Amino acid sequence: MAISKTFALYQQNLNNDPTLPKKQKDILQASLKLFAAKGFHDTSTADIAQAAGVAEGTVYKRFKTKDALLSAVLSPLTSTVLAETVAEFSETTLAKEYTTLHAFISDVVTNRLAFVNDNLATIKILVGEAIYNTSIRNQIVSAMQAVLTNQYAHSVKALQQKNLIVDWPIKLIFQYTISSIGGYLVKQITFPKQVNSPDEEAPQVIHFLEKGLAPE
């Protein structure tokens, strides 16, 4: 499960790269669909080949192993998160100083709900694998920790100093925020197509978090 190599894979396999050979794109899309529907272990490479309209050998011409194919499928997600993780050096995203709690929570929730919405299938696969795969789980954890310490913590500390947010450990505030967003993720996976759009859901979640995290 060589996700550590996803950076290289990313450049080579990104779904919407127009320079990608058509068959390779077909294989990736078929894999995404099948992995999300049946799970990685329950999807055979024969299934993938058939769904992609390609011979099984072609799958292995393009991807060395089935695991590499999984990594390639997950790469749009991991690369996005990686990009954010490195964003500590960017000035646009880095530790904005918010002047109201509402502005901060709005920003975070709106972004994450949209992210969940846009990457639902990939996230589903990632979660399904993370449950049993320590390596994948650790990569998620360290990505989150990077976001937490590089971006989130700064904004929250600033708000705490202005007494605009509750004075709890930052990890806790992070946990409750992520949990609320996770609730939307679960709803999307469980009731696909009959769930609020992120735009409809966001104001409610924001309202709830704003109350729960308001200074006391």
Added chain:
Amino acid sequence: MAISKTFALYQQNLNNDPTLPKKQKDILQASLKLFAAKGFHDTSTADIAQAAGVAEGTVYKRFKTKDALLSAVLSPLTSTVLAETVAEFSETTLAKEYTTLHAFISDVVTNRLAFVNDNLATIKILVGEAIYNTSIRNQIVSAMQAVLTNQYAHSVKALQQKNLIVDWPIKLIFQYTISSIGGYLVKQITFPKQVNSPDEEAPQVIHFLEKGLAPE
């Protein structure tokens, strides 16, 4: 995936039933351990037999199929939830009328965190299967809906009439509560053994929910 038969299986397979043949218990315990560690699909019946110190044939003497073994492993959980689902007829648990928001949230959170803590391995397996198995997912959904309409809704409505809780749709209040508890579950799965006990975690979660769900 005949979880619908778990009621029968339950009487026959409950882990702590002392009348259970020793080998059957061994098989169940080995399965629980392996399913939780590697996942259902990645655990072979040969693995289970070896871990249980039993021949593979014995596994099939005790459990008709591998799916039946999964159902048996999940049965302590499903039976517990079933019991609660039927609790609409019980008077002790039914729709208590709470006099403060704190009492209500305390009750719910304390119970659920303890439940998560006590059934971690089983819940992990259940979640892992639910992601890709519509049937299991639907059973979870209907169990939750039963709890929601039979117990939760009554208490919340009563609190709303006394203006002790926020006036949002009950489904939303339920969602945020479950999400917060889900956060603890994810922490437990991700960092086993280095996470707060339910007793330590509960007051914080209660505090957060109490603020977020306070009337406006």
Added chain:
DNA sequence: TATGAGTGAGTGAGTAGTTCCTCACTAAAC
């Protein structure tokens, strides 16, 4: 008490099927 028929939990070699992956090959592109 000694015998032996009967029972059923336990076994593990075996089966049919599926898995991932390879490789000698062909067709097409440059």
Added chain:
DNA sequence: GTTTAGTGAGGAACTACTCACTCACTCATA
């Protein structure tokens, strides 16, 4: 004509599951 993209039959290793068999045990009969 050489290189590359694509093929699909085939193999080794696995899978869930079966079944003919063993053997420690019980218990009615001699």
